[in-house]
Amino acid sequence: MCFSSGMGATDAVMKLLKPGDEVISGDDLYGGTYRMFTKVFANYGIKFHFINLTDANNISKYINSNTKLIWVETPTNPTMQIVDIKACSAIAKKNNCILAVDNTFASPYLQNPMDLGADIVMHSVTKYLGGHSDVVMGALCMSDDSLYERLAFIHNSCGATPGPMDSFLVLRGIKTLHLRMERHCFNGKQIAAFLRRSSKNRKSLLLGFEDHPNHHIAKMQMRDFGGMISFDLKSHSQEEAFKLASSVKVFSLAESLGGVESLVNHPASMTHASVPVAERVRVGVTDSLLRLSVGVEDIDDLIADLKQAIG
Ligand SMILES: *Cc1c(COP(=O)(O)O)cnc(C)c1O
Numbered sequence: 179m180c181f182s183s184g185m186g187a188t189d190a191v192m193k194l195l196k197p198g199d200e201v202i203s204g205d206d207l208y209g210g211t212y213r214m215f216t217k218v219f220a221n222y223g224i225k226f227h228f229i230n231l232t233d234a235n236n237i238s239k240y241i242n243s244n245t246k247l248i249w250v251e252t253p254t255n256p257t258m259q260i261v262d263i264k265a266c267s268a269i270a271k272k273n274n275c276i277l278a279v280d281n282t283f284a285s286p287y288l289q290n291p292m293d294l295g296a297d298i299v300m301h302s303v304t305k306y307l308g309g310h311s312d313v314v315m316g317a318l319c320m321s322d323d324s325l326y327e328r329l330a331f332i333h334n335s336c337g338a339t340p341g342p343m344d345s346f347l348v349l350r351g352i353k354t355l356h357l358r359m360e361r362h363c364f365n366g367k368q369i370a371a372f373l374r375r376s377s378k379n380r381k382s383l384l385l386g387f388e389d390h391p392n393h394h395i396a397k398m399q400m401r402d403f404g405g406m407i408s409f410d411l412k413s414h415s416q417e418e419a420f421k422l423a424s425s426v427k428v429f430s431l432a433e434s435l436g437g438v439e440s441l442v443n444h445p446a447s448m449t450h451a452s453v454p455v456a457e458r459v460r461v462g463v464t465d466s467l468l469r470l471s472v473g474v475e476d477i478d479d480l481i482a483d484l485k486q487a488i489g
Contacts, residue, residue: 179318179326179333180345184282184302185210186338187316191278191298193332195246197223202240203249204231206257206461208280208302209450211249228457232392234265241273250296251280252289253396256408256445256469257462258385260392263399267295276325282306285436287359289400292321298329303348305436309358313347315340358438361474362405368477369470369484373409376488385409385462405472406435408445416465419444423468428475428483435471440480443469 181187188211195201203215205228215226227240231250248270252261263279270277278298279291285306291299301307303315316338320326333339340348370386385408387396396403411418422442423431429442433449443449446465450458472480 179320179329180303180340180348181316181318181333181338182340182344183314183338184300184304184316185214187300187302187318188214188280189338190318190329190332190336191247191249191300192219192224193336194276194328195219195224198225198244199246200225200227200240200242200244201247201249202227202229202237202245204251204254204259204261205229205457206254206259206463207249207251208255208282209445209452211251211280213452215249231261231266232259234262234269237266237269241269241275245273245275247275248277249280250277251283252399253283253404253406255283255406256443256449256467258387258390258406258408260390260396262392262395263291263294263296270297271295282436283406284400284404285355285359287355288363288402288404292319294399297322297325302436304434306359306362307352307355307436308348309351309355309437310347311434311437311439313344313351315344315348358474359402359404362472363402365472365474365477365480366403366405366407369472369480370407372481372484373407376485385467406469407472408467408469410462410464411466411468414464414466416446419466419468422487425487425489426483427486428479429470429487435469437471438474440473440475441471443471445469 250261267277276297279296280300282302282305299319301317303317387403429440432441445463
């Protein structure tokens, strides 16, 4: 089911709920999702619990008969936490609630949450599926007929439907999804390795994948690790982060992700500016954290660019 934006798709899922219902969600969420939950749907009497989902057992402490939805993002944006989808699904099924997974970062090429027990898969099609940073769209996938009918009613009633030009652009983008993802993964690995090497000398700390605490879960539920990389500067200096982000030439300083062009983003002042400071710092979105959306350019150009920017 396609929507005029990723947020339009998420909005439709939230409209399955009614006042008094509770939602359990990760504590490192896409900033816009956090804003929608806390600033829009909280006003409609829906209660949210933002918890650490890197251990799915944490859900048990918050789940009760009012819990109707578990909202999972994995890998998370921007701290690249990994959440065990299968484990969340077992808990959701036992407690009769819906498990929805925002699969934007992995794309369907790298991860298929429905095969792992998710009831709803949400995509910001704007990102990898579109792939060219020139279209905004969202999608929901589900396999249960009655859930489909409830969502189709909301979809038809509430108006977040995509236009024909957007649909054309997305269909064009999807044709190369497999090729782009392979290159995103290849380039991502090289850059992760480069950042790790430079960390010894350059005071940078990699939040990428290889020695990641939930690496074994990532390996189990993903085909590869994608092109999203976050790293923190050991100096903790926002100024140094700004300087790095503005001295790259091949990477563009911009929000969004998943397009063919490489982007650098400073989450604290850009994508996650609407998350309260204490909240974001607690999950690792520090003032010196930078997020890369590694594109499909020549890897030597990308690494040379980072090299000259890190100095
Ligand atoms: C971009 C994004 C969204 C929102 O999608 P839009 O298409 O921009 O509305 C939701 N979740 C994640 C993880 C995203 O990166």
